[in-house]
Amino acid sequence: MAVVSVVSSTIHFALFHRPLQISTVCPCSSSVSCRWRKTASRKQSLYSRGKDSELMVRRAVGEGGESGSSADVVYRGVYGPWTVDSDDIREVILYRSGLVTAATSFLIAASPSFLPESSTISHVIKQNHDLLYAIGTGGLGLSLVLIHIYVTPIKRFLQALWAAGVIGSLATYVNSALPLNESLPSYVFYLPLSIWLVGPLFASLTGLVFKEGLCYGKLEAGVLTFVIPMLLLGHLSGLMGDGVEHNLLALWMVLFAVFAARKFTQPIKDDIGDKSVFMFNALPEDEKRTRIQKLEQEQQ
Incomplete structure (x- = not known):
């Protein structure tokens, strides 16, 4: 279960102690190119911390001058303009x-x-x-598939934690809980050592709420980042009294409810991030180099 206590620091280190690289190879040897790439990395880092670095342009519809629908809003991203389409909306709603x-x-x-x-x-x-x-495990897994994170290895790490937790949960249920005619949560409660097997699942949840708290400044998500590992590690070690565990569980329930409810108060574009970054990452390497060269020329 140590993985629960280190997942937040791992993500924090990856976000703030290494540059956000869009391409593993600097396409040009000129200092101008490298400076532009560093600027792009800083912009993306600022966006991931919840700072809106986009220029939004609203197109007028008709002669009345009224603003258009979400499809008529163009956002200026690091690698070019982008819009929110129906697929984006569907993904965010599913997330x-x-x-x-x-x-x-x-x-x-x-x-x-x-x-x-x-x-x-x-x-x-x-x-x-x-x-x-x-x-609940399925719902969390769906969100981890659809979550938008610029640094792909972090997303894969959270998904790997979820998968490890699912495997551990199935193994614990089939080999231990089921023969005793106990539910998995009850078995884990009465045998704290089994948290080692199911813990990665909750570590992935901890990573997700940490990302949400970091990107959008959500207090409930930030507090959950500490409450989840505190409760699980406290139960695992046996150093936490029943009263403390009970209070932490109540706090977890309240914060989780507030966190989930408040997700629907955010604009759709918040959960998309800078779509131009993901569009750029999906390009072949030669097209990436062409795009960067074009952007450099526009900045000159």
Whole structure:
């Protein structure tokens, strides 16, 4: 479970202690080219920290001068203009829906901790713990597939953590929880050492909320970055009392609910980022060099 405690620092190091390279080879040997690439890297870094570095141009529709729809808004990115299309909107909605699914499943699954033991609702929820765990895991996985992160290795790292957590969860359930007729969450609760196997799943969630807190300055996401590993590591070590664990779980539930709900208050373009960067990364190497040369000429 040590991976949960280091995932935030790993992402922070990757974002702030290494330059954001769009191409592994500097296309030109001139100092002008390299200076331009450093400027582009700084711009992207600023955007990833939530600073809006785009120039937005609204096109008038008709003679009335009213602003157009989202498709009529052009954003000036590092590598050229871009617009929000229907595919972008669909991806962002699915990304946010995945987060809502994960948060809702977690809230329902954790609620018996705050309900009377003899409650019918509590009993029904406990009977469906594994289903809720699977639904929440699927929602988180969907969001990690659709999340927009400029540094691809970070995205792949979070996805790898999720996959490792899924494998560990399945192994724990099939080999340990199921033979004892226990749900996976209950088994992990009563046998803290099993957190080592399911922990990477929550480490991927920690990385996601860290990214959200870093990019958009969301307080609830920033606090979640610490609450999640604190609760899991505290339960794993046995050094945290039941009362403290109970309070941290309640805080996790509240913050996760606020975080998921507030995602739908953001403009669609926020979760897209600078689309020109992703468009540039998708180009073949020769087209990348051509694009950079063209941008250099425009700046002269």
